[in-house]
Amino acid sequence: MNSYNELPKTYSPGDFEDKIYANWCEKGYFTPTIDHNKPSFTIVIPPPNITGQLHMGHALDNTLQDILIRYKRMAGFCTLWLPGTDHASIATEAKIVEAMRKEGITKEDLGRDGFLERAWAWKEQYGGRIISQLKKMGSSCDWSRERFTLDEGCSEAVKTVFVKLYDKGLIYRGNRIINWCPKCLTSISDAEVEYEDQAGHFWHIRYPFKDGSGYLEVATTRPETLLGDTAVAVNPNDERYKDMVGKMLILPLVGREIPVIADDYVEADFGTGCVKITPAHDPNDFEVGARHNLPVINVMTDDAKITEDYPAYAGMDRFVARKQIVKDLEEGGFLIKVDNYAHNVGTCYRCGSTIEPRVSLQWFVKMEPLAKPAIDAVRNKDIRFVPERFEKNYFHWMENIRDWCISRQLWWGHRIPAFYCDDCGETVVTKDASAVCPKCGKAMRQDPDTLDTWFSSALWPFSTLGWPEETEDLKYFYPTNTLVTGYDIITFWVSRMIFSALAYTDNVPFDTVLIHGLVRDAQGRKMSKSLGNGIDPLEIIDKYGADALRFALATGNSPGNDMRFSDEKIEAARNFANKLWNASRFVRMNLTIDQVALPAESELATEDKWILTELHKTVESVRANLDKYELGIALSSLYDFIWDIFCDWYIELAKTRLSDKESAGNIVCQNVIAYVLIETLKLLHPFMPFITEEIYQSLPHDDESIMIAEYPDAAKVPCFAEESEDMARVIDAIRAIRTRRAEMNVAPSRKAKVYIATKYDACFLAAAGFFARLASASEVIVADAFDAALVSGDNAVQIITDSAAIFLPMADIIDFEKEKARLAAEQKKLEDEIARIEKKLSNQGFVQKAPAAVVEGEKAKMEKYRENLAGVTAALAKLG
RNA sequence: GGAGGCAUAGCUCAGCUGGUUAGAGUGCUUGCUUGACAUGCAAGAGGUCACUGGUUCGAUUCCAGUUGUCUCCACCA
Secondary structure, X not given: OOOOOOOOOOOOHXXXXXXXXXXXXXXXXXXXXXXXOOOEEEEEOOOOEXXXXXXXXXXXXXXXXXXXXXXXXXXXXXXXXXXXXXXXXHHHHHHHHHHHHHHOOOHHHHHHHHHHHHHHHHHHHHHHHHHHHHHHOOOOOOHHHOEEOOOHXXXXXXXHHHHHHHHXXXXXXXXXXXEEEOOOOEEEOHHHEEEEEEXXXXXXXXXXXXXXXXXXXXXXXXXXXXXXXXEEEEOXXXXXXXXXXXXXXXXXXOOOEEEEEEOOOOXXXXXXXXXXXXXXXXXXXXXXHHHOOOOOOOOEOOOOEEOOOOOOOOOOEHHHHHHHHHHHHHHOOOEEEXXXXXXXXXXXXXXXXXXXXXXXXXXXXXXXXXXXXXXHHHHOOOOXXXXXXXXXXXXXXXXXXXXXXXXXXXXXXXXXXXXXXXXXXXXXXXXXXXXXXXXXXXXXXXXXXXXXXXXXXXXHHHHOOXXXXXXXXXXXXXXXXXXXXXXXXXXXXXXXXXXXXXXXXXXXXXXXXXXXXXXEOOOOOEOOOOOOOOOOHHHHHHHHOHHHHHHHHHOOOOOOOXXXXXXXXXXXXHHHHHHHHHHHHHHHHOOOOOOOOOOOHHHOOHHHHHHHHHHHHHHHHHHHHHHOOOHHHHHHHHHHHHHHHHHHHHHHHHHHHHHOOOOOOHHHHHHHHHHHHHHHHHHHOOOOHHHHHHHHHHOOOOOOOHHHOOOOOHHHOOOOHHHHHHHHHHHHHHHHHHHHHHHXXXXXXXXXXXXXXXXXXXXXXXXXXXXXXXXXXXXXXXXXXXXXXXXXXXXXEEEEOOOEEEEEEOHHHOOHHHHHHHHHHHHHHHXXXXXXXXXXXXXXXXXXXXXXXXXXXXXXXXXXXXXXXXXHHHHHHHHO
């Protein structure tokens, strides 16, 4: 026995995952040491909200990032994964306000400072929760560099950007129509509005002409906004209404005189062709109103009640007012008809309330000049999306971009660094905490609003590295490399990081955007609170371990595609971990050596050369797929190698040498099996960090931890093409014998002689022991050619493989009819295949145009099938 | 209204630049206490790769259309 740790009999991840993680942290492996001789590889985490709890989306996102980071770290890069959290202004403020409401306190009771004190206390209490949950996943983030979007450095970056943009004229303040959430009592950006189909009505209303010459019929889905109408518009080319443009109407219920105007915005064939224009409460109407210099009449308070200007409805909620107005219209004879009508209603992405378009004084970022370089960067491939198709999304959004409303009527966030003079109306934008009016010398009042959360998130890739300071980190780690995120956040975040980075750092923020899909439930539904179908990653970790969770999320995952999560998947993952555990336990218990070194080629057995060659191929495949961001394919090639090749074959082939400690090959085999296992553990480590570390520590090893070991390199794993072929022939033959025996229901305990006729006699002779162990052979007789006399009696089962004809003398149990039927079926199949290839080869087009290698391949295949067919035919003839 | 994804074994999905006897996991059937693992081993059944055209010597793979399905964007009062 060697001197390393034992592995417990059962795989019990809960016993070691936390311990291992603590050790990694303690050793400081996650914290890079800047080394200018090494290339850097940097990922900034998409900062989770401090209000958040770990869900499957985070789990997937972090698994993918950790795989890339651990791979690059082992592959020799100086690697930084920079973690942190987002203050999530609207979500957090809503949560705190809700908690206060339960205590009977309002924001106003506490005042701004009191509220912020409470918010920070809340952050201290809950903000760390999501971080500790990420640690359970095994995330190898550099926690010493952890950041928060509201910390000092990020705030400095935010102020710097704001002032810069303002000075360049790219930030302005103006009265515009914005999306207003009457519940959250704040503006929100266009991207934060979610549209949903709702059943509604189309009310047709009579607007009488002032001169008594009849009326116009106007249709609306929102009759309550009628109070703020300042015109009715028709299409200028609409013959029906041509003569009415310029005439005055009397607004029903209100009595105000409003004009009929002509504007291209109106489509003649939709509805009645007449549109009521309410500039204060509809974005399109706002624009029409601006073109025609119409007054903007606001009829609602900020919590969506009718204002005092309309006494009949004052104080009524908008939906109550709607009913009342419809009733009054009906009673006044203004209502013509009501149609049912399904339409899209904008809702607040946070609270779900119906959005109220509203005119108010807000800060905006002028987007067009910023968008252009951001579009170019992706077009030039300075930034690449994986998969590429998401570039379309990005371009579409960027090319149709509208100015970004960045002010929020919230307290939890970055306060807008603008100051106003109440006396002269002067505005000063400065990073300073206070300002004095340059005109009248009076103290100025700071804007009470805060910035959109995404304003600070947009700076995340560089604000976290110290920008605007020229820090060492910024110089070394920036631009970052890969950004990993879901497709649902491309517009909110990815695109804003890109234009921000280009505008302020003159550089791209990252070179690659790896997009992943959503994790859905077993039925394919989105996981959501309202459905209650969410799966808690922490519960999964408790039950199956973090490695199994990571495996389940990474395997079969292809970029940009959604995936389902199910019990079956996680169980399969756990079973794989268990398999690896037990295989390792087997290797471990057979080791007497204290150091592993690959033996010289001359000492290696054929099966050793075979497994090394298979390992070589696996290393190539894993690395190539990791480099292509095909993490799912990389992992499944590892899975196949470990389970189907290493466990099912190599371990079985190695058992003889391993169990006989005195045998000549024992030490050689120990070294080979340990070498292959250790290299495999390294390959697997980025995907399943805990179990690989635990096993690594129990085997002879060179590095203190597997996570700082060198990632396997195919160039360093020997490869023996010919011997590998030999082994494949033997395996093929063993499989064929097993298949025949299983078909005949021969118990494994019943041994039988095996006669093998082959031109590869040397390799089959050497493999005699394997036939005994794995194919129930009592004796193996190999000859270089078929000789009927070799076989005892005529009644042998005959098996034809690509490299051998095999005879199993089992006359007593052969069902001749079945045997004939089987051989006939095989004969037919081979004949069909041969016919197919013959047809192909007789096609001049194929022979002339197909690549020579393909044609040669087909010829070789046909040769092989012909040989097999001859064997099968002979066997059949023998049976009569 | 615009854009995109998906459609392959009963189920969940791979199959990445066209040439494979089309794969995996799971489920199903059969046989195994083979001294690492029953969370296992061995074997088997199961697919006109949605449909219709086109390009090509050759299409599950590329192109177009059709159908079904999901998503994103825009929002017409």
